[in-house]
Amino acid sequence: xxxxxxxxxxxxxxxxxxxxxxxxxxxxxxxxxxxxxxxxxxxxxxxxxxxxxxxxxxxxxxxxxxxxxxxxxxxxxxxxxxxxxxxxxxxxxxxxxxxxxxxxxxxxxxxxxxxxxxxxxxxxx
Numbered sequence: 001x002x003x004x005x006x007x008x009x010x011x012x013x014x015x016x017x018x019x020x021x022x023x024x025x026x027x028x029x030x031x032x033x034x035x036x037x038x039x040x041x042x043x044x045x046x047x048x049x050x051x052x053x054x055x056x057x058x059x060x061x062x063x064x065x066x067x068x069x070x071x072x073x074x075x076x077x078x079x080x081x082x083x084x085x086x087x088x089x090x091x092x093x094x095x096x097x098x099x100x101x102x103x104x105x106x107x108x109x110x111x112x113x114x115x116x117x118x119x120x121x122x123x124x125x
Contacts, residue, residue: 070103
């Protein structure tokens with residue numbers, strides 16, 4: 001079996017999935033507890049584009065999130081654990097580079113009696 005580039009499938013020969021790489025990406029920092037509002041279904045939208053000094057993983061997030069994406073989608077596209085993505089997002093959020101918001105809540109439907117009263121009133125017109 002081979003990958004999309006014709007090479008053998010299997011572990012990454014460059015060590016891209018190693019704990020050391022993830023440690024370097026996050027600077028050794030764990031996910032921040034003050035950013036507990038960031039979860040899998042939070043929507044991320046870039047407020048700015050990446051500049052030349054933006055680290056590669058954060059630049060990738062800014063490019064991906066031109067349109068709203070969930071944290072889970074960002075994690076999947078970048079092939080990074082959610083915990084690592086949360087650290088990167090917290091940094092971008094602190095700089096004002098992204099906006100993170102909860103998903104749109106499900107609308108609360110009005111009471112059935114109210115709907116029937118409105119329908120009855122409209123029928124009388």
